[in-house]
C-alpha cells in the first residue's frame with residue numbers, strides 16, 4: 001500500500017471513528033450503541049469489596065468494524081473497575097485462561113515486592129490454567145490502575161481502573177465521580193506493530209512537512225536559517241514530525257472502552273460538582289486533555305492529593321493519572337476531548353445533563369514539530385555518524401556509572417540547579433544516535449505542542465511546576481547521593497536503553513534500605529518518555545521542600561532533565577522503566593533495595 005493510500009485510510013478511520021463501534025460482550029451485557037441510554041460507564045463493570053475473582057481470557061471485540069480478539073478480564077475491555085477502601089486488606093484471585101504466561105501489576109500501589117506482579121523480578125508470573133492469589137493491605141487512597149506486565153497483553157486489553165476511597169474524610173468535595181480511562185486499540189497485532197517499528201521507526205508517521213511549510217519557514221526565518229534547520233534533520237535521517245511512534249493510523253483511541261463515534265457519556269445534574277478520574281491506560285499514547293467551555297481544577301496527581309490548581313488543559317503521559325473537578329452548567333453538553341500529542345487522533349467523551357444531547361467535536365490543535373531545544377540544544381554530530389564515531393573526547397566524558405556531581409543541593413531544589421550532563425562511557429556507540437549536551441529544565445515546560453497554548457488559544461496549561469502536595473513532605477531528609485540516569489536510544493534503529501545499556505545487559509540499580517537518593521533523569525532522545533518506578537514513590541522536586549508532590553510516573557521531555565527524590569523504604573526487587581510499551585524491553589532497569597545494600 002502506498003503512503004498516500006494509507007494516509008487516506010488513516011484519516012477516514014479516525015474521522016468517522018469506528019463504523020460498528022462498541023464491544024461485543026459475552027456476558028449478557030448490552031453492547032453500547034448510539035442512541036441507547038448511556039448509564040454510568042455502560043460497558044465497564046465496577047467490582048467492590050475486598051475479595052475479587054479476576055479471569056483473564058480471550059474476548060471477541062469490534063472497535064473498527066472488524067472483529068478481533070482481545071485479552072480481557074471477566075470478558076471486559078477495559079477490565080472491571082476495582083473499588084477498594086483504604087485500610088482494608090484485599091485478596092485478588094487471578095486465573096489465567098490465556099495460552100501464555102500472564103500477570104497483573106497494581107500500578108502505583110505501595111505493596112510488598114512479591115505482590116507487585118512483575119514476572120522475573122518479584123514473582124514467576126501466572127502460568128496458563130493457574131490461579132495466583134494476590135493479597136495486600138491498602139495504605140493509600142485515590143485513582144490508580146492495573147495492567148498485565150507480560151508480553152504485549154496490555155496493548156490488547158488487559159488494563160482496568162482502581163479507585164480507592166479514603167479512610168479519612170476526602171479533602172475533595174464532589175457530588176459524583178467518573179473514571180475516564182483512556183487507551184489505544186489497534187486491529188494490528190502488537191507483534192506486527194513492533195516489527196514495523198523495528199524495520200522503520202517512523203513507519204506510522206505520515207505527517208510529513210509540505211512544500212507550503214517550506215515557503216512559510218523561508219518567509220519567517222530566511223533561506224539560510226531554513227536551510228540550516230532542514231539540513232540538520234535531513235542529516236539525521238529523522239523526522240521533525242516524528243512525535244509518536246504509533247499514531248492514529250494504527251490506533252483507535254478509546255475512552256472507557258468507547259470509540260469517538262460510540263462515545264462514552266457521563267451524566268450530571270444542575271449544580272453538581274463532577275470529579276473525573278483520568279487514567280492513561282494506553283500502551284503508547286500521550287494525550288492532551290481539555291473540556292471546551294469548562295475550566296478544570298486538578299485535585300490529585302497519580303492518586304495523591306495536591307493543592308488544587310485550576311487550568312484549561314493538561315497533558316497526561318502513559319500510565320499517569322489526574323483527578324479533576326468540574327462544575328458544568330446545565331444548559332449544554334460538553335466534549336471531553338483527549339487529542340494525542342502528535343494530533344493524529346483523539347479519544348472523545350460526552351458530559352451532559354441530557355442523554356439526547358451530544359457536544360460538538362472540537363478541532364484538533366496545531367501539530368507540533370521538534371526543534372533545537374528538544375534535542376538539548378547541542379547535538380552530538382559525531383554520535384550521529386555510526387561508521388566513523390570512535391569515542392572522541394572520551395577522557396573528558398569518562399565519568400563513572402551513576403556519576404555523582406560534587407554538590408548535592410537541598411531536598412526540593414534538585415530541578416532549580418542546572419544539570420551538567422555526565423554522559424556515561426556506555427552511552428557512546430551505534431546503539432545511541434543522540435546526546436543532550438545542555439539538557440533543558442523539564443519542570444516549567446508544559447511540553448512539546450503545548451508551549452504556545454496561552455498565546456494561541458488563551459488556555460492555561462498545567463505544568464509539573466504547578467504541582468504541590470496537599471499535605472507536608474513526610475521524609476524531610478536531604479538526599480545523601482545523586483544518581484544521574486540517561487534515557488537513550490538509537491531512534492532510527494528503534495533501540496532503547498538507559499545509559500546506553502539495554503535491560504538485558506544491565507546491572508541492577510542498588511539502593512540501601514532507608515537511604516534517600518535523588519534521581520536525575522536526562523533525556524538524550526527526541527521522544528517524551530513516561531518513566532515509572534515500582535514500589536517506591538518518586539517525589540518530584542517542584543521547588544517547595546515542604547510540599548513535595550509524590551508521583552509514580554514522571555514524564556521526561558525530549559532533550560530535558562528532571563529530578564526527584566526516592567526514599568528506599570521498601571525492600572525488594574522493583575521494575576523501573578519507560579511506560580511506552582514498545583520502549584520497555586530496552587529502556588528498563590531493576591532497582592534492588594537491600595539492607596546494608598551496596599558495598
Ligand SMILES: [Cu+2]
Pocket residue numbers: 527528529530578579580583587
Ligand atoms: Cu520511552
